[in-house]
Amino acid sequence: MQIVSGTEMRTIDDMTINQYGFEEFALMESAGRAFTEALCQRITRQDRILVFIGGGNNGGDAVICARHLLERGYDVIPLLVVEDTHFKGAAKKHLELFRDFGHEVLHLSSLQVEKSKTIVDQTDVIVDGMLGTGVKGAVREPVATMVSLVNQAKACVFSLDIPSGMPADEAAPEGFGVKADMTITLSNPKETFYLPKYRLYTGKIITVDIGIPAKAQQTITPGKFLITPESVRNNLPVRGPDFHKGKAGRGLLIAGSQVMPGAAALSGEAALRSGAGLLTLGIQAGVTLPLPGACREYMYRLLQVDDGKLECIPLQGYDAVAVGPGLGRDHAIQWEKQFNGYAGTVVVDADGLHQLKGHITKFPLQTKGPVVLTPHPGEMAMLLDCSKEEVEGHRFEKARELAAMGYYVVLKGKNTIIANPDGSLWVNTSGSPALSKGGTGDVLTGMILGMILQGIGLVHALKAAVYIHGACGERTEHVQEAMAVTAGDVINEIGPVIRHLKLMPGPLPVDIEWETVIIE
Ligand SMILES: NC(=O)C1=CN([C@@H]2O[C@H](COP(=O)(O)OP(=O)(O)OC[C@H]3O[C@@H](n4cnc5c(N)ncnc54)[C@H](O)[C@@H]3O)[C@@H](O)[C@H]2O)[C@@H](O)CC1
Numbered sequence: 001m002q003i004v005s006g007t008e009m010r011t012i013d014d015m016t017i018n019q020y021g022f023e024e025f026a027l028m029e030s031a032g033r034a035f036t037e038a039l040c041q042r043i044t045r046q047d048r049i050l051v052f053i054g055g056g057n058n059g060g061d062a063v064i065c066a067r068h069l070l071e072r073g074y075d076v077i078p079l080l081v082v083e084d085t086h087f088k089g090a091a092k093k094h095l096e097l098f099r100d101f102g103h104e105v106l107h108l109s110s111l112q113v114e115k116s117k118t119i120v121d122q123t124d125v126i127v128d129g130m131l132g133t134g135v136k137g138a139v140r141e142p143v144a145t146m147v148s149l150v151n152q153a154k155a156c157v158f159s160l161d162i163p164s165g166m167p168a169d170e171a172a173p174e175g176f177g178v179k180a181d182m183t184i185t186l187s188n189p190k191e192t193f194y195l196p197k198y199r200l201y202t203g204k205i206i207t208v209d210i211g212i213p214a215k216a217q218q219t220i221t222p223g224k225f226l227i228t229p230e231s232v233r234n235n236l237p238v239r240g241p242d243f244h245k246g247k248a249g250r251g252l253l254i255a256g257s258q259v260m261p262g263a264a265a266l267s268g269e270a271a272l273r274s275g276a277g278l279l280t281l282g283i284q285a286g287v288t289l290p291l292p293g294a295c296r297e298y299m300y301r302l303l304q305v306d307d308g309k310l311e312c313i314p315l316q317g318y319d320a321v322a323v324g325p326g327l328g329r330d331h332a333i334q335w336e337k338q339f340n341g342y343a344g345t346v347v348v349d350a351d352g353l354h355q356l357k358g359h360i361t362k363f364p365l366q367t368k369g370p371v372v373l374t375p376h377p378g379e380m381a382m383l384l385d386c387s388k389e390e391v392e393g394h395r396f397e398k399a400r401e402l403a404a405m406g407y408y409v410v411l412k413g414k415n416t417i418i419a420n421p422d423g424s425l426w427v428n429t430s431g432s433p434a435l436s437k438g439g440t441g442d443v444l445t446g447m448i449l450g451m452i453l454q455g456i457g458l459v460h461a462l463k464a465a466v467y468i469h470g471a472c473g474e475r476t477e478h479v480q481e482a483m484a485v486t487a488g489d490v491i492n493e494i495g496p497v498i499r500h501l502k503l504m505p506g507p508l509p510v511d512i513e514w515e516t517v518i519i520e
């Protein structure tokens with residue numbers, strides 16, 4: 001499932017209409033109808049419906065929705081928030097058709113604000129078709145007053161394509177808009193749906209297919225995609241009857257310190273629970289690991305510290321190395337000496353990232369294999385010399401900026417982003433507030449290491465680890481309060497979540513990119 005900015009959506013629409021000859025009028029009909037179908041599955045015949053109609057193509061879609069609802073016998077008030085003169089092209093034709101079929105629209109200009117407030121108060125369902133991806137700048141009157149009215153309404157609000165007023169481009173200045181209960185988005189989820197500043201706007205997100213050809217979608221490169229459970233399931237490691245531990249990789253985890261031994265234990269156990277075949281823990285000599293746990297299952301390599309530097313470990317025989325959880329910053333990793341020419345995968349997290357900072361531009365050139373960085377927003381800000389707010393406001397851009405230095409980036413947070421050095425992105429939708437606790441990041445690093453070791457391909461491994469980690473958080477909430485969940489509880493869900501994924505009912509979709517998905 002591809003995610004797009006508003007600008008990219010316009011490019012796709014232009015290709016569809018101008019390059020492939022699709023009629024704009026018919027495409028709009030398809031959009032309005034797909035929206036209505038999804039809407040009708042969620043409302044009842046008794047609902048009083050108010051359809052807010054703007055003057056652009058989003059309003060055109062809303063006119064079509066109002067027509068279909070009326071033709072199906074629903075109780076509908078179509079309310080035009082601008083004058084007829086705003087309507088152009090296909091939207092204008094659809095408005096004319098609406099009237100030709102004998103339907104009437106109410107004009108906002110003919111109502112007092114008090115009257116419009118009464119109408120809103122008496123409504124059960126609001127269709128928000130005022131502004132779509134074409135919004136520019138802050139919402140102007142009279143739409144701004146209507147946005148406020150909608151946000152105070154008791155009615156269930158369904159935004160058409162995107163909540164009115166909210167921009168569809170990450171680069172646009174922050175906008176104020178409708179706060180929907182559900183957004184039924186056309187063709188592709190918009191990138192801003194996955195930014196923290198707009199989290200309260202979309203409500204649940206549903207994507208509907210409006211018949212845009214795949215060829216038009218493929219013109220957007222590098223692409224941004226949602227991680228779907230189906231795509232994770234299709235690429236999970238499989239163990240045949242002749243399987244043995246050597247086939248599940250040999251990993252090295254350099255982690256832990258006197259004050260944070262638990263981070264090493266959590267990461268290591270998560271790597272093993274995610275399928276790692278053999279794991280060695282490289283840990284500073286003298287650190288006492290908390291027992292029990294998975295500490296029994298891995299091998300140890302005690303690291304000496306000399307002159308403030310951590311001893312280097314020969315890396316032959318290790319398929320991947322993860323470095324950083326709980327490591328501290330006092331004992332320096334000798335990046336160049338330790339990893340020079342190493343052809344396996346290196347994963348750097350937590351204190352490892354702080355230590356890597358001074359080597360950030362050189363490091364990908366010193367290793368032969370891929371390097372994965374797993375920063376949270378604060379660590380990302382540190383790596384890119386910007387503020388955490390800048391990272392959170394521009395998560396796609398910042399993930400790509402770091403990836404362009406030659407890294408695979410896992411930018412953590414709600415809707416974790418995976419970025420490829422070529423700029424391709426994957427966005428996660430699983431997760432839970434239960435994961436907001438110390439140690440869950442260490443668990444994710446271990447899971448990433450475990451998945452990488454099983455040889456399913458680096459991006460598939462990252463997608464699987466990130467998705468399953470989020471799903472583990474969701475599952476912990478079924479049996480206990482989110483606030484009570486610990487990182488150890490998350491580890492305990494890895495096996496059940498993978499089992500659940502593997503047993504998912506139904507045939508596998510041939511091409512998930514074109515499935516309609518419901519994102520809770
Ligand atoms: N061919 C296409 O391009 C298709 C577009 N579709 C729909 O078209 C939408 C995009 O349509 P448009 O590009 O016409 O744009 P919109 O309908 O999002 O908005 C344009 C209108 O809003 C007004 N406007 C812009 N910024 C404003 C602000 N800050 N305050 C108040 N009014 C403002 C403009 O004057 C114009 O009338 C999508 O969201 C989608 O709903 C669908 O019909 C599918 C096909």
Ligand SMILES: [K+]
Nearest residue numbers: 128131162164
């Ligand atoms: K809208």
